[in-house]
Every structure is written in C-alpha cells, then in structure tokens.
Amino acid sequence: MSARNRELATLFLAALVASAAFASAWISGLGTVDYGWLPWAAALAAVFLVAHAVARWIVPDADPTLLPLTALLCAIGLTFVYRIDPYDGRRQLVWVAVGVAVFVLVLVWLRYDYRVLERYKYVFGVSAIVLLMLPSAPGLGQRVNGVKLWVDIGPLRFQPGEIAKIFLVIFLAGYLRDKREALAQGRLKDFGPLLAIWGGAMLVLVQTSDLGSALLNFGIFLAMLYAATGRLSFVVAGLALFAGGAALLYDKLDRVQQRVTVWLTPWTDDKVYCAINGKLEYRQNCDSYQLVKSLYSIANGGYGGTGIGRGTFQTVDGTPLIPYLQTDFVYSAIAQELGLIGASAVLLLFLALVARAMRVSLVAHDGFSKLLAAGLAFGFALQTFIIVGGVLRLVPLTGITLPFVSYGGSSIVSNFVMLALLMLVSHRAVRTAPT
C-alpha cells in the first residue's frame, strides 16, 4: 500500500475515534441523544481530507502517520474546547480550518524545494528576534495575565512567539549546517554564538517575563546545537548559563518569582500575603489557585476518568472552577474526563508524533533538512513537556499552549506550518533516497 493510501486508512480510523469522542461531549452537554454532532465531525473530516488530497498531490511520499496523528490531536482538542465552552469550540473548528489552509499554502509555496529557506536564514533569524520582542513594543503589546505575549493588530490578537519559534528553527538549521564543523572543534571562541543566543534569550525573558517561551526557544537551540556538533559540553554550558542567568535576573522578575514560589509550595498551612487582593490568604486560595484546582481536576480522573462530558469544571452555580481551562489547562480537563488511561493515550499520541518526526530527521539526507526536522520535532516535545509538566507540577507553570489541542488561533496555525515543513522534508527524503 502506498504511503498516502495508508494515510487515508489511518485518517479513517482517527475519524471514527474522534467522532465517538465528540458525540459523547455533544450528547452529554445536551442531555438528549441527537445527531447535531454529525456536521461537526463531517466538517473536521472534510478539512483533513483536503489536507490529505493536497498531500497526495505535493508530498506523496511523505510519512503517512504525521497527518492522522495531527488530526486525532486536533479532534481531541476540539472535543474538549467544545466541552468546556461551545462558543470557543466553534472558533476552534474555524482555526483548524485556517491551519489546514496555511498548511496547504506552505506545501504549495515550497512544493519544488523547501531548501530555498536556507538562503534566507539570516532574515528568519532577525525576524525571530523582532517577533519575540514585538509584544514588549510600546502601544502594540498586550499584557495578559501578567505576561506580555500578545500583539493586537486591528481586531486580531496573536502570539508572535509561536511564529518566532519556527523562524528560529529555520535560522538555526541553516546557520548550524554552515558552522557545524567549526563549532564541533569546541574551541573557546566557538562559544560565541552560544553566548549571543543566550544573551538574546535573557533579553527576551526580561522584556516579556515569559519563562516558558524563553525555555522553549533556548531548549530547541541547545538540542539543535548538540545534533549539529555532538558536543555535550555545549548543552551543559548552555543549561548552566540559562540557569545562572535566570537566577541572576530572578530578583527583577516578579512574575517568574511568583511562578517558582507557586511551583515549590502551592499549599501553605498559614496565610501569606496575597498580592491579588492585598490580604492575607492561604496560597492555594491566591497565587496557586489555578494550579491547585487543576491538580484536583487531574486527581479526580483516577484510572478511568469520569467520562467525556461528565467531569466537574464548574461549581453548582455555574462559575468555572479553573480559569483558562481551554487554553493552558486543557490537559487537566482531559486528565479528569479520560483518566490515567486516556490521558496517557493522548501523551502517547504526542510520543508517536515526536518519534515519527525524529525519524524524518534521521532519514533526511542533507544537514539542513536533518536539523530542520530535528528542531521541529524537539520543539513539539519540549513545548508539550513545558505546558503539561507545568500543569503536573513537574516544572514551574508557564502559559504556553499544548500543540494542536489547546484553544488558540496562532498556536494552531503555527503548528500546522511545522507539520507542513516536516512533511516536505519527509517527502524529499524518500523521493531522493539513494537506492
């Protein structure tokens, strides 16, 4: 069976699972059985059939698992966003459609050879920095929840950091392919680029006080640097620099301080000062309210979960228990309703996606393609780790999105761009394989 036929068959399986999940959310939300969920399922299926058809045309030899895995993750995301807020669910469906449209555009645009991107690596590099700094530009940036991540352009609000991440990976793939031999010698002067990027990361951290995004971009950089040079010392030095830098700047970063405090001691037995209302409160009722409620939500799931549509996210009078549930905390909703079994299954979908994406990198022939695919794959993994790890209290909680699952336009769209690039690399690797 050809790669695309396998993709179609797998997509069909994904559609069955996804429809069952969405139908559960629909029916339990309504309280009666009807078929109002069918148009939704059909719409999502149609969107991915379009993606499949374009893939059949432009990248016929690309890895057949990437698109079905994405489709399933999108469907799970849509199900839970709809479950939590039907209005946001409608918008999420539109965003997935926009994401697929951008996916198609990227495929069409780069259909001959995506490696032209390498030529513009410095443009991408500079754009990445500009995009990252954009939210802190006066008049443009919007501070939401204490972190400057958003930019308003007219009626649209988007997170430039999501796009900057991709630009950064393209730049690094091109730059490191050029310089990898020189860097691999590990001379002292070769630490220059490392220091420069580290400086950039610190600057972004101070400007936006967003630890998550800084950690994500710097982590991707270190992974790509290691892949290019094979020098573990770079990774160790990089991590040490990041930790040291963050520690030095710690006093200036109120937001980061608060996150770390919440991470270390979410529950207090005595009342502590609460900056939100200026009174003395237990920390679980103040700064760590969100994290603690989210942990309760996860714990309530147990092994089997409550079932879709039957979790508890509201008090009896209808006020939400966990703020930002459909964005940052979508995983705690999934964990409650699907339980350990279902949440692990969702994580395994991510594992499969990351593994297949890394495989794309392994089978690619040229350095740029390998580094590009590895950067994107590691980006998926690290982003998933930072947000879910934050929700699970493995690392300090920072507000970034769960790829393809969280509610949010810029996140969905940029993840589809990453998917398009991976499929282009994958197709080329197979097509030009030396036989």
Added chain:
Amino acid sequence: MNRQLTHVAWAAMGLIVALVLGTTYWQTWARPGLAARQDNEIQRVSEFQIRRGLILAPERVLARNRVVERRGKKLYFRRYPQGRLAAHVVGYSTASRSRAGLEKSLNGVLTGTERNLGGLVERQLDDLRGKPIVGDTVVTTLDLHAQKVALDALGRTCGAVAALDPRSGRLLVMASSPSYDPNVVENNFGKISKITAACRPAAPLINRATQGLYPPGSTFKVVTASAALETNRFSPDSEFYDPGYCIAYGKRVNNFDTSSPFGNLSLATALQHSVNSVFCNVGKALGAKRILDQAKKFGFYERPPLETPDGERYPSGLYRNGELWYPKRDSDVDAGRMAFGQERMLVTPLQMAMVAAGIGNAGIVMRPYVVEKIVSPKGQTVSRTERQRLDRAVGPVNARDIADMMVSAVQAGTGTAAQIPGYRIGGKTGTAETGVSGQNTTWFIAFAGRPGRRPEVAIAVALERQSLTGGATAAPIARSVMESLLRRGGNP
C-alpha cells in the same frame, strides 16, 4: 549526525514519558490526599448530581431533595422540612458551606458510595446508563414530639437536652438551643449569624448536647457515689457529720446553703439533699484517680459514641488549658472539690445522660446511637444498628442503691420538680456556680419508667446563665420532656 539525532530523539521521548509518570503520580498515589483536601470543591460539586438518600425520623422526613435543572443537568439540593427542630443532629449539606451533622458523617451512605459489592456494581451500572445515582436512606431514632417539647421548653435559654433509652442506647431527644434553620445555610447564612439568645455569642451552629462543655456541678456526685460504693469502703448507710462546709487543701468549701448544716447524716441522705461537705470528704478519702476511673467506665475521657461527626462530639473529663487532661498523681487534683463537680471538670449533656442511663439500667451503659437503620433505594434494609453494651459502670446492687438515692432526691429532695405521677423517677440536680449571679450552669439528670420495671428514659438537661438552682430551672424541663416520652410510650 545520526548518532546525535538518535540521542535527541531519546531525550524528546523521555520528556513525554516523564509526563506519563507525572500523570500517574497525581491520579493514583496523590489522589486520595487531594480528594480529602478542604478546598477541593470538585468532590463536593460532583456529589450534587447524586440524589442523596433521605434522612427520616419515624413518620417524619428530616431531609429530602429539591431538584434543580441547570444546563441540562439535574442537581439535587437539600431541603429540611423540620427546619430548626433537629438541625444539630441532621446538620446540612451545601455547596457553599460544606457539611455538618449526619449529612457530613454519613455522606458516604447518603451518596451510595459506602455499599457492599452488589450495591456498588448497581451504582456503577446506573452511572453508565446515565441514571442519577441514588443514595441510601437513613432512619433515625429521634422522637420528634419530645424533641419539640425540649426545644420549646428551652426557648431563648442557651442549653441542651439529651435523652436516650437506657435499655438500648437509642437517642430519643437531642436538642440544642438556640437552634438554626438548616435551609438558610446555603443562600442566606447571614440570617444565622443574626440569631440571638440569652447568651452571647449565641453560637447556634454548635450542638451543645455534644459540644457544650459545662461544669457538672452536683450531678457529678452520682459518679462519686458510684466510685464510693464500688470500692466497698462506703455504703449508702455510711455515717457522716456535716458542719456545713469542708476543708479542702486548707480552704473552706461551703455547702450550697451554709445556714442549716445537717449534722449527722448518711451517704444516701447526702445525695438526696446534695450535701457538698459529705462528698468533699468522700472525694478526699477516695482520691481523684479512683473517681476519674469510675467516670471512665461511664464513658468519660472518650468521645461519646454516636453517628454524628467526631468533631461535633467532645469528650468529658478534667480539662487543663483547653485540653483534656488526666492527672499523673492524686495530688495534682483537688479530689474534694472534684467529688461534687468543681475543679476543672467539664462534661457534655450527652455524657451526663449516659451516667443517668447507666444507673437506671442496673449499672450497664449502653452505646448511644441515633441511626436506627439504613434502607436502600429499593426499600431493602441494608443494615440495622444492634444494641451494644459500652461498659458495665457499676455492679447491679450498687446501681440499685444509687438509683434509690436518686429516686428519693426526686421524691423528697432537691429534684421534686421532676415528679410525674404514676412513674418512678430518679434524678440529681446540679448548680455549677461561677460566683457571678445569673451566671450559673444548672443541671438535671434523671431516669424514668414504670414502677417495678426498667427505666425507659434517661435524660440530661443543662442550662447556661441561670440565677436559680438546677432543681428550679432544669428539672421542670426534664419533667416535660420525660412526660412526653413516657405518656405516649412509643418506645419498644
């Protein structure tokens, strides 16, 4: 480059595996701890989708459900048709203020989570079918007629009445004043804080029958007398001389009425007329620990058993700095004072009702209970409370002797106000003086039944901020509650 890429791949996959482990931790190991936390609303909220079992008194509904449809979901809120009548026993179950009373302690039964395997399987099946889960019904032993008599008699006075069947330990009355309406707890809690009574703070949410710690006054002489007879060093006929006072620890302790000392008298007469000096000397002769060990046999130093939440029942005994305290040596306590109910001795009305019940029941204290049975939604009796002996507090002969002394106290002593024609009543008054007029805690404890038969009722009444004696204030209330319980004879 592929070697490094493999390493990166392993690292990336390792990150995801760490997430699986993290999820496992919270959903298995940490789960029970998180579920039990006070600020975890999820447990509480999800239980509002369960149709809780009813709480019944024989023939009356104490707690039922009110169904509210919200966002296509049926939510079950509680209504308490009897209002303030049995508030302290039943308690409340709300979203905003958690739970209290039987609603709290029997939550597992009322939500159907505490069942045998067959019941749990059925519950799970209902859950899968999308049917609301229905909890088990709790039938209590309360006698609501007598309960109303007790609450009405208390009026604006702060205090409590506890009455039980000495033969079985069935709790018949548990009234605490002031009471509150559990229906307003959810949405109009301010109303409860505005409740006033003849004491301040009125603290209507406190169940004074099990949480009120009062000095027992002369009612404790029943315990001292039990200890005295049980040691065989004294008998009802033991002779004493009453000068009107007693010297304890070099200080003079007066009788209630110092103007007319009794002179020569027996232990029986001393109990009948509540003569402090006699019990002071008995106490000094016995020592504090022997009296306290006797008290323990009546249930002191333990939370009195009952199905209400542990936190709503306090143990009786000596208290020091707000904590229950048992002396290491006899010399740590002034046994003379303790023998007639002073010296940091604090007791609850339920405990004193158990003392009267033990004496009335030939020395055997039965384990008190308020839940008669638990009934499944289909009407099958899931479990029925068996009567159980708590302890033998006094030998049968000594119990009869003390019972006789208490009977003479009602016939011609301090407790004449408790007489009911045609019944044999034995009682003991108590007036714990604080030294300030109008600040006394007054008591009456009693047992009652048909002549020649075992008593059917044991009772304790405690009143706060009184200026008269227990015989004048508490005994009439005990009388009317006992009369209500005896006349209808509704107790098998």
